[in-house]
Amino acid sequence: MAELVDSIELAVFERLIDVGKLLERRADRATREHTGIKYTQYEVLIRLRNAGGELRMTELAKKLVSTPSGLTYQLAQLEKAGLAERVIAPGDERGVLARITEQGRALLREVSQAQNDMIVEASIAPLTREQVEQAHRILGALQLHLRGEETGGLIPEDLAP
Known part of the structure; x- marks a missing residue:
């Protein structure tokens, strides 16, 4: 049986759920x-x-x-x-x-440009480059654990800027 999560661990989980819902709502509206x-x-x-x-x-x-x-x-x-x-x-x-x-x-x-602008405004602009890279690594580790693979950000070569 796993140990009880501490308050920071619970806060991380709750924030992940909250941010996911907020981002999905914003993405849907845009x-x-x-x-x-x-x-x-x-x-x-x-x-x-x-x-x-x-x-x-x-x-x-x-x-x-x-x-x-x-x-x-x-x-x-x-x-x-x-x-x-x-x-x-x-x-x-x-x-x-x-x-x-x-x-x-x-x-x-x-x-594509409108979606790009929404992504930057909603999830990139408030962070430093280092925070973006940390988030990428952390969320990738969670995806690997939950899904069995890391996904996202895979732009086909012929569509890359």
């Missing part, structure tokens, strides 16, 4: 304002783009920390908007791939 879609849908497009354009639905749900039914709903909304599509995986009739469309890629290009 994304809706600039794209008309929810941040959860925008994140689907980002994950697909960063994976080279397509992923199996099961893998995408895992990366998004989403339920299969939740992802199916988000993808259906993206399909209606012409931003993504579902296709049968080659050689596997039961496997389904989620794929970003050219219209989805165009949307990401169009809003």
Whole structure:
């Protein structure tokens, strides 16, 4: 049985939860304002783009920390908007791939500066460069522990500035 957490450990946990919710709320507001879609849908497009354009639905749900039914709903909304599509995986009739469309890629290009500005304002500007790098390492260690891999910030070479 684990020892009881002390007050600073409890505060770290509570702050991580709080900051995560605040960032997600801000990201959703900015994304809706600039794209008309929810941040959860925008994140689907980002994950697909960063994976080279397509992923199996099961893998995408895992990366998004989403339920299969939740992802199916988000993808259906993206399909209606012409931003993504579902296709049968080659050689596997039961496997389904989620794929970003050219219209989805165009949307990401169009809003990239607005998203960049929101990210800087919400999470980078209040910190020093050293704090940003420390946060990157600390959050990566938590991801590795909880998810089994570090994710985030993986911009495909052809999209890097």
